[in-house]
Amino acid sequence: MIPLFGHAAVQKRLASAADRGALPASLLLHGPAGIGKQRVALWLAQRLLCDGPAPRPCGACQHCRYAEALTHPDLHWVFPRPRLKDSDPTAADVFADYGEAIAERAKANGLYAAPGGNEGIFIATVRAIVQTASLAPAVAARKVFIVGDAERMVSQEGADQAANAFLKLLEEPPANTNVILTTSEPGALLPTIRSRVIAVRLARLADPEVAAFLAESRVAERLAAESLPREHDTLLRLANGAPGTLLSHGALGDAMTRARRLLAAATADRAERMRAAFVQGSARARGEFSDALDALTVLLHERTRAAVSANDADSALRASRAVNAVERAKAAAAGNANPQLVTFTLLGELEAALR
Numbered sequence: 395m396i397p398l399f400g401h402a403a404v405q406k407r408l409a410s411a412a413d414r415g416a417l418p419a420s421l422l423l424h425g426p427a428g429i430g431k432q433r434v435a436l437w438l439a440q441r442l443l444c445d446g447p448a449p450r451p452c453g454a455c456q457h458c459r460y461a462e463a464l465t466h467p468d469l470h471w472v473f474p475r476p477r478l479k480d481s482d483p484t485a486a487d488v489f490a491d492y493g494e495a496i497a498e499r500a501k502a503n504g505l506y507a508a509p510g511g512n513e514g515i516f517i518a519t520v521r522a523i524v525q526t527a528s529l530a531p532a533v534a535a536r537k538v539f540i541v542g543d544a545e546r547m548v549s550q551e552g553a554d555q556a557a558n559a560f561l562k563l564l565e566e567p568p569a570n571t572n573v574i575l576t577t578s579e580p581g582a583l584l585p586t587i588r589s590r591v592i593a594v595r596l597a598r599l600a601d602p603e604v605a606a607f608l609a610e611s612r613v614a615e616r617l618a619a620e621s622l623p624r625e626h627d628t629l630l631r632l633a634n635g636a637p638g639t640l641l642s643h644g645a646l647g648d649a650m651t652r653a654r655r656l657l658a659a660a661t662a663d664r665a666e667r668m669r670a671a672f673v674q675g676s677a678r679a680r681g682e683f684s685d686a687l688d689a690l691t692v693l694l695h696e697r698t699r700a701a702v703s704a705n706d707a708d709s710a711l712r713a714s715r716a717v718n719a720v721e722r723a724k725a726a727a728a729g730n731a732n733p734q735l736v737t738f739t740l741l742g743e744l745e746a747a748l749r
C-alpha cells in the first residue's frame with residue numbers, strides 16, 4: 395500500500411487519544427471524496443493492532459506487516475460492492491467476496507476508483523460484520539472494522555434485526571473492538587447511525603501533500619494512456635486537495651468532456667447556451683457539476699498559459715477573466731444554487747469574457 399499522505403494533525407489527535415485509552419470505539423471520519431479517509435482508517439487500524447515498540451505503528455511487527463498487506467485477519471474492511479448473486483449469502487460468502495476485492499486493491503497499491511452507482515453495502519454485509527464482532531480476535535489483541543462510504547449502507551425490507559444489531563454494535567462495541575466509518579456525505583448517513591458515532595472531520599490536502607501522493611501513486615502515468623491531462627500543475631488543480639478523485643478515470647474523462655462542451659456553448663449563441671444549461675441537469679448531478687467546473691478551470695488555465703507563452707496579453711487577460719467567472723459559479727454551486735441557473739449565468743459571463 396502506498397503511504398498515507400497528509401492529515402498529520404488528525405493522526406496526532408487520534409494517536410494521542412489511543413495512547414490515553416480515550417479513543418471512541420465508534421468513529422466516523424468524514425470530509426470531501428478523494429482525500430484519503432479510508433487510508434486514514436487503515437492507518438488507525440494498523441496502529442491499534444500493532445504490538446511493536448512506540449512510535450506505533452512500528453511497521454515491523456507481524457501485525458503491521460499483515461495490516462500493510464491488507465491481509466490482517468482482525469482487520470475487516472468493507473465498502474460498496476455489487477450485490478451478490480445469491481439472494482441470501484452467508485457471512486463466509488460475503489467475506490470471500492471482500493477478500494477478492496481487497497486483494498485487487500492491494501495489487502493496485504491500495505489505490506481504487508470511487509464506487510459505481512450500483513454498488514452498495516448490503517444487509518448480508520452488515521450481518522457478517524455483526525457476527526464477526528461477537529467473536530474473539532483471531533491473532534491480535536483487538537479487532538477493527540472499517541466501513542468505507544458508509545452512506546451506501548442499504549436499508550432493506552425485513553432486515554430490521556441485522557440493522558438493529560449493527561446499531562447496538564456502534565453503541566456498545568464488545569471489548570477490544572473498534573468500528574471506523576467513513577463518508578463524504580455525512581448528511582446521507584442514516585440518522586440512527588450518525589447519532590451513535592463520534593465524528594472527526596478530515597480536510598483537503600495541501601498542494602505539497604497532493605504532489606507527494608501524485609509522485610508515489612504514478613497517477614500521471616495511468617492517465618497518459620487515456621488522453622487525459624497529466625501535466626503536474628493541471629493535476630494539482632484538478633485534484634483540488636483530493637487526489638483520490640483522479641483515480642476515477644471514467645469520471646475524470648466525463649468531467650473534461652462536459653467542460654469542453656460548456657466552453658463550446660459559451661462561444662455559441664444564446665439559444666445554444668440555454669440548451670447547454672438545460673442539459674446540465676438537476677441537483678442530483680451536483681457532484682458531476684462541480685467536477686465539470688473544476689475541469690473547466692483547468693481548460694481555461696491551459697488557455698491562459700498558451701496565450702502567455704505566445705505573448706498574446708489580450709487573450710491571456712480574457713482567459714483569466716473567464717477563470718474568475720468559473721470561480722464565481724463554483725461558489726454559487728457550493729451554496730446550493732440550481733446548476734441550470736448557475737450554468738446559464740456562467741455561460742453568459744464566459745461569452746462576455748472570451749468575446
Ligand SMILES: [Zn+2]
Nearest residue numbers: 444446455458
Ligand atoms: Zn507494528
